[in-house]
Amino acid sequence: MRAVNAGLSKYFPDKKGVVINSDGGSTDGTLDVFRNTTIENYQAIHLHHQGEPFFKIATPYHGIPGKGSAFRTIFEIARALNAKACAVVDSDLRSITPEWIELLIKPVLEDGLDYVLPLYHRHKYDGTITNSIIYPITRALYGKRVRQPIGGDFGFSGELAKFYLSKDVWESDVARYGIDIWMTTTALANNFKACQAFLGAKIHDAKDPGADLSAMLNQVLGATFELMEEYASGWKTIKGSEGVPNFGFEYTVGLEPISVNIDNMIERFRLGVKELMPIWKRFFSRDIINYLGKVAELPRDKFHIADEIWVEIIYSFAMVAHKKIINREHLLKSVTPLYIGRTASFVLETWESSAEEVEEKIEKLCKIYEEKKYFLVVNWR
């Protein structure tokens, strides 16, 4: 809160600013912290979002709790105030500095860009869903190399906020979750000018590590696949990818080492192969099925899931979601053991690698996503 305030005071002293705490129904005390923090010069709007009761007269209704609903409120306030630029940051950030506000807002105010995505220095095993699925698939589909499409901290123009509000998604799952990928995809697919800003390290409050990974995958993959439906005519014509303008000074930051329980991950993958194979057999090619069967029998030191197979797996899931071959939730939740196996394979492969080497590996994976995109284009009917 103080960082945001300082950022506005330091970098935009001549601009009118408003700080909003849009609370999507959280219970972690964010609202109290916000209320108890003094703000100088700037008007603070204390907003406890409970989802406006659309049916208030008929019945007590507390709306759809979630980050999406909280963001919708911010977009509405931005429209009401005719804001030129906005920045949104997660409330549990520990590494935020006043410069973040400058980096997220300046490209919009001074360079006429519409959407500012974050670029962070993260540990090589932080953001594995982003690295192995969301970044490569977003890049392959929409042709823009945006490294952190679901980073959570974004800058955007008032025009883009109005465009977001014009979309009829606020009663859907987007209101609950998937807002990050929705914002990024909507901006990219509708040709809003995007860029990236280097924000340094991203450190936030510790969350329960195993905290329902399958729900996380369900949400983020579900939103990605749903957006593929909406923008199919657009992404089918895009080939390759291009970079977007980068802002900020890239510097190296120290990151704490993390521990990984590889054996447990491999066991979870094997359990998935043993029990969920009948489900996967309904839509995976015979090659993938045979491959997974063989990998499940490999010892830890030889355990490996190849990039090509991983990309085929993700594209197969996208295809099945499109063709509605099996129940959507079953489909998305059955990704979890495969993702865990893939992450274990990635960790084993890159254990000795530096951050740069890992980044090269991710770049190689992205290229495979781009090369194999024809599979989606050809079969998407």
Place this chain on the structure above:
Amino acid sequence: MKGGEPMNIFEKVIMGPLESLLDKILLFLPNLMISVLILLFGIILAMVVRVIFAKIFKALSIDKLLEKTGLMELLRRGGIKEAASNLLSKLIGWIIIIIFAIISMQALRAPAVERLLEQFLLYLPNIFIAILILFVGYLLGNFFGRTALIASVNAGLRVSGIVGNFVKLTVFMLSVTMALEQLGIGRGTVMIAFAIIFGGIVFACALAFGLGGRDVAKEYLEKHLKGEKPKDDIGHL
């Protein structure tokens, strides 16, 4: 008189019943004709309707829809390899033939047949409802079984397969119980038997976990309540 008596007996014993039979046959023949005509009309109508419905089902992509429910998989395992749209249109055709067969039998105006038909028709809705219950039970059993299986695999439970099958079987058994109840077979007894078996399984599981898995339960609760989880710091998003 004497020469005329055998003639009279012959007439009474043989010709009389024969004439009566002939009268009855003559009376029955138009009914039989009508009955056969109705049946023939039903067969032709069934064939036409079958073709029409086959086209409608194909247009509605029923094959894909039923594939999703897992029903086609079950049929294939049972050796039926025909497309769902064909199967359904055939079923509709057969229903039409059965309806017309019933109407044609009624047209015979034979009391014994009518009584049988009446009983059959009164029981028929129960059969249909029982089949429907079994069908819905099968679908729900599959759905909940798969939900439980995926959830337990994602929770890392080694007995995931057993959990999934148990849920699937329980839901299906419940539907079998309901279907039998609907058919009036062992009314009450089946429900009580199901309750005893289900209750027994739950009780056995509780005992097995309580006694046999006491240490495992203790370890599990300690880990989860005290937060002693295996260290894994990967940030997924």
